[in-house]
Amino acid sequence: MRSKAVVIISFATSALAGTPVSIKPHPFFSSWGVLGCKININRVAYWPFQPDCNKPCIKLTASNGNSLHVLHIDKSGGSYDISYDAWNYLSTGVSATVNPTYGGAIQAEYESVSMDNCKDIIKTSDGSLPVMAGNPDPYTLCPPGTWSHDHVSFWNFGSQDCSMGVDEQCTMPPGVGSQAQCPTFGGASKVNCAMRIKNLLTPGAVDVAPAGCPAVAPRTFTA
Known part of the structure; x- marks a missing residue:
């Protein structure tokens, strides 16, 4: 049974170039066990299927022309989600640390690309x-x-x-x-x-810190 599941995860999820999706922001999480302190948590994707074993790197291009790469590290509950900062960049062209905004889903196209395009997202010394x-x-x-x-x-x-x-x-x-x-x-x-990682919080989000650790302070946003 395991070998059949592996084939599905490895080869059935590669996207065709220009697959249209509606994208929403999402806080960091990884059921795959990927460590947030050793990657750029502001460039992460959560798709409705498991990450592709060969190409977990995804290129996103919004309808306004803004484009970036994100690392697919988890399966979502059915939606196409990315880190809030990545969502903000696709929407506005700037980081949420510069001009934090919020809204609904944005339209974009995605394609699975070579991991060379996501090597700057991973912080380990050997790129693993x-x-x-x-x-x-x-x-x-x-x-x-x-x-x-x-x-x-x-x-x-x-x-x-x-x-x-x-x-x-x-x-x-x-x-x-x-x-x-x-x-x-x-x-x-x-x-x-x-x-402990520090998420960029979206409006209304509350940081739940583990016992003994300080919570991330709320942020202000423009509509």
Whole structure:
């Protein structure tokens, strides 16, 4: 059963050039276990299907001509969503840190492109996709030879927002069903407020911080 699922994830989700979609903003999340502290969380995509194993990089072009690349790291509940800052840029041409706005869905076209276009989104020194050691879905769900399987690194974090864990790389022993081995035993359960990501909040959004960590302050917006 696993091999059939892998084929679907790897090859059935590649988009044709210029696929039209309606896009909304979305806070950072990754059921794939991708770590927010080791990527640019302002350039992330959440599509109605699992990330493509070979081309998780997506090019977006809005109807107004604004264009950017985002990294597909999670499956949405049925909508086409991206990071709020990316949504703001497509809508206005500037970052939400400069001119934060808010509204409904915007019209754009997308296509799956080479990961070379998303290499600046990933912050690891070797360009590998950083995932939680305990949730290595890109490695286990994607077959050998695909980009996501062959370019993944495992880290001792217990939460995708990096509020729990130790900033250290782990190793994955060869063999099916292997578990990543990390230097610090129990490190994934340690509170790490210093590395917790800070989302750009949309209007009305409230940051829910883990115990002991400060919440992100609300922001003001123009309509």
